[in-house]
Amino acid sequence: MDKFNFTRQALIFPSVEPEHHFHIQDDLLYDCIGLGRGSSNTPDRVTGFSYGKDFGYALLTYFAARALNFKRLPFCEDRIYANFYGCHERYKTILAQLDEQRVDSICAELRSLYQHTQRKLQEKNVNSVNIGRKISSRSNGYVETIIQIKNSAELLGLDTIKVEMDTLNSFGDEGAYFGEVFLKMNVPAKDILYCSSLIGNRAGQNATMETGEWVVLNRSPTGVTELPLAAIHVDNSLWCADKTLTKEKAEKILDRYNPFVFRNLYSTEQNHGTYGLKRSFKGKILSYLLEYLNKNSGDK
Numbered sequence: 001m002d003k004f005n006f007t008r009q010a011l012i013f014p015s016v017e018p019e020h021h022f023h024i025q026d027d028l029l030y031d032c033i034g035l036g037r038g039s040s041n042t043p044d045r046v047t048g049f050s051y052g053k054d055f056g057y058a059l060l061t062y063f064a065a066r067a068l069n070f071k072r073l074p075f076c077e078d079r080i081y082a083n084f085y086g087c088h089e090r091y092k093t094i095l096a097q098l099d100e101q102r103v104d105s106i107c108a109e110l111r112s113l114y115q116h117t118q119r120k121l122q123e124k125n126v127n128s129v130n131i132g133r134k135i136s137s138r139s140n141g142y143v144e145t146i147i148q149i150k151n152s153a154e155l156l157g158l159d160t161i162k163v164e165m166d167t168l169n170s171f172g173d174e175g176a177y178f179g180e181v182f183l184k185m186n187v188p189a190k191d192i193l194y195c196s197s198l199i200g201n202r203a204g205q206n207a208t209m210e211t212g213e214w215v216v217l218n219r220s221p222t223g224v225t226e227l228p229l230a231a232i233h234v235d236n237s238l239w240c241a242d243k244t245l246t247k248e249k250a251e252k253i254l255d256r257y258n259p260f261v262f263r264n265l266y267s268t269e270q271n272h273g274t275y276g277l278k279r280s281f282k283g284k285i286l287s288y289l290l291e292y293l294n295k296n297s298g299d300k
Contacts, residue, residue, distance in 0.1 A: 004184045006173045007129035009197040009212055013120070021200030022116045024208075028097065029106050032060040033199070034208040043090055049168070050209050053080055055091055060110075061167045064193060067107035068114060070219040075262050078167045078223065082263060113194050120198055121189045128188050131171035131214050134179025143180050147239060149257055150232050152250035161232075162259040164223045168193065173212040182233040191217045224259045 013020055024030040028046070031037070036048030036056050046056035058080045065071050072078065084091065098106075137143040146163060153161050171187070193216070196209035218225055243249070279287060 004132075005130055007126070007131060008173045009195055009214075012124050012126060013197040020120060020198055022113050022194075022198055023200040023202075024109065024113070026106050026109055028059070028094070029063070029109055030202070030208070032056040032063070033194070035206055044093065046094060049170070049215070050213075053166070055084070055094070057168065058084070059094075063103075063106050063110050064168060064217065066103070067111040068217070068219075070217075071221070072167065072223055073221050076222045076260070077263055079261075079263065080166070113199075117192055117194045117198050118189065121192065126189050128186050129173075129192065129214065130184070130186050131173055131216075132185070133169060133171045133183045135181040135183065136179045144239075145257070146181055146232065147234050148253055150229055150234065151245055152253045154229055155245060155247055155250045156254070158229070160226045160228050162224050162226050164259050164261050165218050165220075165225050167218050167223070169216050169218065171214045171216055172210070173214070180235060180238050183227070183231055184233060185227075185231045187214075187216055191219075193217050222260055 024033065031046050031048050033050065033056075034048045035051045037043075037045040037051075046059065047054035048056040049060055058078075061078050061080060135143055135146070146161075149161050149163070153159075171183075171185070192214055195215070196207075196211055196213040199208050201207050
C-alpha cells in the first residue's frame with residue numbers, strides 16, 4: 001500500500017489572503033513563469049514554462065541560476081539550450097530587450113519571489129514537501145534508461161541511482177497526468193523556487209500556473225542528482241524486456257551507464273554582411289599574409 005502523503009498547497013495555504021501572493025511586475029518574467037505565448041498567438045511573447053519547456057523556460061533557467069548564484073559547468077548545460085539551433089528571428093528580438101540593467105532587474109525580482117516563497121513556507125513550518133512528477137517516454141530513451149537502471153540497482157541491493165535532470169522541474173501534489181515513471185520525492189523547502197498558491201494572477205488573464213504546482217531547483221553543476229530507488233515508481237505492466245534481468249546483466253548495465261552528459265550546444269560560423277565594403281589591394285595582401293602566418297604558427 002502506498003503510504004506517500006502528498007503535501008497539498010490547498011492545506012498549507014487554505015485561504016486566499018493578499019499577503020500570500022507575489023505579483024510579478026516584469027512582463028517577460030511573468031511570461032517565462034506563466035503561459036506566455038501559450039495563451040495567445042502574440043509573436044513577441046515567449047512560450048512560458050507553465051505551457052511547456054520552450055524559449056521561456058530557457059530564459060527562466062538562466063535567470064534562476066544568475067539570481068540564486070549557481071551555475072552548471074559549461075559542457076553540462078541544461079538540455080533546453082540545445083533546442084534552439086538555427087533559431088527564429090523573433091528570439092533575437094526578445095534577446096535584444098535584455099541589456100544588463102533589465103537582466104539585473106528580472107533576476108532581482110525572481111530572487112524576491114524565491115525569498116517570498118521561502119518565508120511563507122517557514123511561516124507554516126514546512127521544512128520539506130512530498131511532491132510527485134510523472135515522466136513519459138520519448139524517443140530519447142530517458143524513461144527506459146531510468147527503469148533499467150532502477151531495476152538493475154534493486155537487483156544488486158543498491159538504494160539510489162544517479163540521473164541527469166533539468167535545472168528547473170515542475171512537480172505536483174497529485175498524479176493528474178499520465179506517465180510511465182512516477183517520481184514521488186521528499187524535497188527540501190529550500191529547493192522550491194516558487195509554487196502556484198503563492199503567485200498572484202493578473203486580472204483578465206489565465207491563471208499563471210496550474211493548481212498544486214511546485215517548481216523545484218536542481219543546483220547540481222553537472223545536472224546529475226541522486227534519486228532514492230524508493231522514490232521511483234514504475235507501472236511494470238507497460239513494459240517487457242527481451243531477456244530476464246540477471247545479476248550479471250545488471251552489473252554490465254550499471255558498468256556501462258554514465259549519467260554525466262557532455263552536451264554539444266552546436267557551433268556554427270557566424271556570417272556577417274559586408275554591406276558593400278571590400279578590401280583594398282593592400283588589405284588583400286595583408287589578409288593573405290595573416291592567413292599564411294596563422295596556418296604555420298600552430299594552435300596557441
